[in-house]
Amino acid sequence: xxxxxxxxxxxxxCAARRGEVRTLHGTVQTPVFMxxxxxxxxxxxxxxxxxxxxxxxxLGNTYHLYIRPGHELIRSFGGLHxxxxxxxxxxxxxxxxxxxxxxxxxxxxxxxxxxxxxxDGSKLFLSPEDAVAVQEALGSDIMMCLDTxxxxxxxxxxxxxxxxxTGRWAKRSRAAHKExxxxxxxxxxxxxxxxxxxxxxxxxxxxxxxGYALGGLSVGEPAELMMEITEEIAALMPADYPRYLMGxxxxxxxxxxxxxxxxxxDCVMPTRNARNGMxxxxxxxxxxxxxxxxxxxxxxxxxxxxxxxxxxSRAYLRHLFMAREILSSQLNTxxxxxxxxxLMARIRKAIEEDRFAQFRQEFYAKRTVE
Ligand SMILES: CCOC(=O)Nc1nc2cc3nc(NC)[nH]c3cc2c(=O)[nH]1
Ligand SMILES: [Zn+2]
Numbered sequence: 001x002x003x004x005x006x007x008x009x010x011x012x013x014c015a016a017r018r019g020e021v022r023t024l025h026g027t028v029q030t031p032v033f034m035x036x037x038x039x040x041x042x043x044x045x046x047x048x049x050x051x052x053x054x055x056x057x058x059l060g061n062t063y064h065l066y067i068r069p070g071h072e073l074i075r076s077f078g079g080l081h082x083x084x085x086x087x088x089x090x091x092x093x094x095x096x097x098x099x100x101x102x103x104x105x106x107x108x109x110x111x112x113x114x115x116x117x118x119x120d121g122s123k124l125f126l127s128p129e130d131a132v133a134v135q136e137a138l139g140s141d142i143m144m145c146l147d148t149x150x151x152x153x154x155x156x157x158x159x160x161x162x163x164x165x166t167g168r169w170a171k172r173s174r175a176a177h178k179e180x181x182x183x184x185x186x187x188x189x190x191x192x193x194x195x196x197x198x199x200x201x202x203x204x205x206x207x208x209x210x211g212y213a214l215g216g217l218s219v220g221e222p223a224e225l226m227m228e229i230t231e232e233i234a235a236l237m238p239a240d241y242p243r244y245l246m247g248x249x250x251x252x253x254x255x256x257x258x259x260x261x262x263x264x265x266d267c268v269m270p271t272r273n274a275r276n277g278m279x280x281x282x283x284x285x286x287x288x289x290x291x292x293x294x295x296x297x298x299x300x301x302x303x304x305x306x307x308x309x310x311x312x313s314r315a316y317l318r319h320l321f322m323a324r325e326i327l328s329s330q331l332n333t334x335x336x337x338x339x340x341x342x343l344m345a346r347i348r349k350a351i352e353e354d355r356f357a358q359f360r361q362e363f364y365a366k367r368t369v370e
Contacts, residue, residue, distance in 0.1 A: 003241050004211070005020070005211070006020050009354070014260075016259055017239075018352050030264060031347055032265070034265065035340075037059055037060055037086075038268075040060060040065060040083060044275065049330075053306060053341055054342065056341075060092040061092065066124075078139075092135045094187075112146070128172040130146075136178070143177070143183065145169060145184065145185070145209075148169075148189065149189070152191070162189060163197075166215075167200060185209055185211040185244060186207065186209035187204075188212060188213065188233060189215050192221060197236075209241070211242035212241055213245070214233060217246070218247040244262070252364075255360055259357075271337065274336040277289050279317075282304070286314075293315060295315050298314055306335050307338075308332070308334050308335040
């Protein structure tokens with residue numbers, strides 16, 4: 001197994017590292033934040049907007065695309081890149097998380113997951129092999145194994161049963177994946193039990209993947225617990241392979257997880273919060289509908305050079321939001337994604353210059369809660 005990951009520099013005073021992941025559609029500089037594009041679009045922005053704000057790689061969602069428009073249709077267009085006009089890397093999740101979040105609609109057996117479509121209630125089934133086949137049809141650069149995401153809290157027995165099943169499914173996913181340049185990542189479960197997670201790492205490394213993801217976190221557990229598990233398990237994940245923390249997180253979560261050795265992140269927060277009028281800035285969060293922005297001529301963030309901050313005032317963005325204008329989502333999303341992608345660029349530079357621990361101090365010093 002040759003690793004797609006190259007380590008450029010390791011921080012001298014913490015686990016943070018600067019690297020790159022080679023994929024079919026290009027090399028991704030890490031640490032990296034991946035905007036979420038669930039239904040073959042990052043909601044509210046075009047691929048050109050994404051390139052301008054610096055996005056390197058985006059997430060597609062297997063479950064949603066399987067349900068609609070269907071992976072065979074997308075295959076007939078030459079895959080997801082062509083279908084959505086995005087020619088840079090795409091990571092597709094197995095959809096496991098979405099299927100299991102429809103929990104009352106899902107039945108898990110050794111064979112796979114039987115579930116009802118959230119669109120029309122029709123009965124569907126995905127085995128680990130099916131999930132790989134769907135992602136191969138989509139042509140994603142990084143595929144994820146079908147896994148079972150353990151809810152929080154879960155008993156040790158539940159965690160053991162679910163983690164062991166995820167391990168058997170990972171073996172089947174690896175066997176089903178024909179080597180065509182697409183990368184396949186394994187997902188570490190284990191609930192909030194470090195010994196179960198350590199065992200899961202060992203088993204997945206034994207099977208051999210192109211990268212390893214920490215699953216089953218950011219599922220409602222306290223932030224401290226998420227960081228404890230991340231710290232302990234990241235240290236056990238192969239240092240010469242990409243480490244991906246799924247579904248995380250706030251800007252603070254990203255800084256803390258990079259500090260503990262994580263390379264890759266995805267989260268709906270910057271895009272979803274943008275549509276709800278919650279904007280990220282270098283000094284904290286800003287709620288645009290707040291009356292105090294009504295006649296404020298300043299941009300969202302004076303330190304931001306995104307398209308939105310270069311052309312529009314807080315007053316205008318508040319007006320668009322109050323009027324429920326479509327442009328509100330577009331401009332707010334451009335700003336929030338620029339903030340997240342820009343934060344990762346500043347983190348990469350800090351690690352290159354071996355001053356990440358200092359960067360982390362300064363990052364907190366500036367955050368006065370708005
Ligand atoms: C992105 C890879 O996803 C998968 O294929 N399965 C999976 N997805 C998750 C997504 C998550 N999002 C959050 N919080 C917002 N936690 C997550 C966990 C998983 C997971 O365990 N397994
Ligand atoms: Zn901005």
